[in-house]
């Protein structure tokens with residue numbers, strides 16, 4: 765079941781996961797030296813997510829301490845780190861044979877069903893998530 769709020773299918777077009785994987789194999793690592801093991805990408809993803817968190821920590825700290833924006837990391841730096849996260853996420857999904865677009869759409873449909881049923885924030889086992897919402 766889906767609601768009218770959420771598109772069930774995407775129009776054909778660019779598949780970002782495919783673009784990233786093709787780049788990785790054809791341009792960046794044509795001999796597939798390091799990157800066949802999903803553990804490499806899981807750990808890389810955690811590292812890049814840490815860099816995103818660190819950007820926010822520095823930005824938050826600098827504002828809290830009244831420092832000027834010129835000392836804080838730039839939005840361009842965050843943009844770059846988010847790009848790293850996307851690359852690692854796409855390659856981790858690929859290493860497990862998961863279509864990230866389909867996985868994401870399935871999750872959005874699941875969330876949409878919960879909202880339509882008035883069960884926002886309820887996990888698969890029927891328990892409230894860490895936010896405590898039901």
Ligand SMILES: [Mg+2]
Pocket residue numbers: 812815844845848
């Ligand atoms: Mg990075």
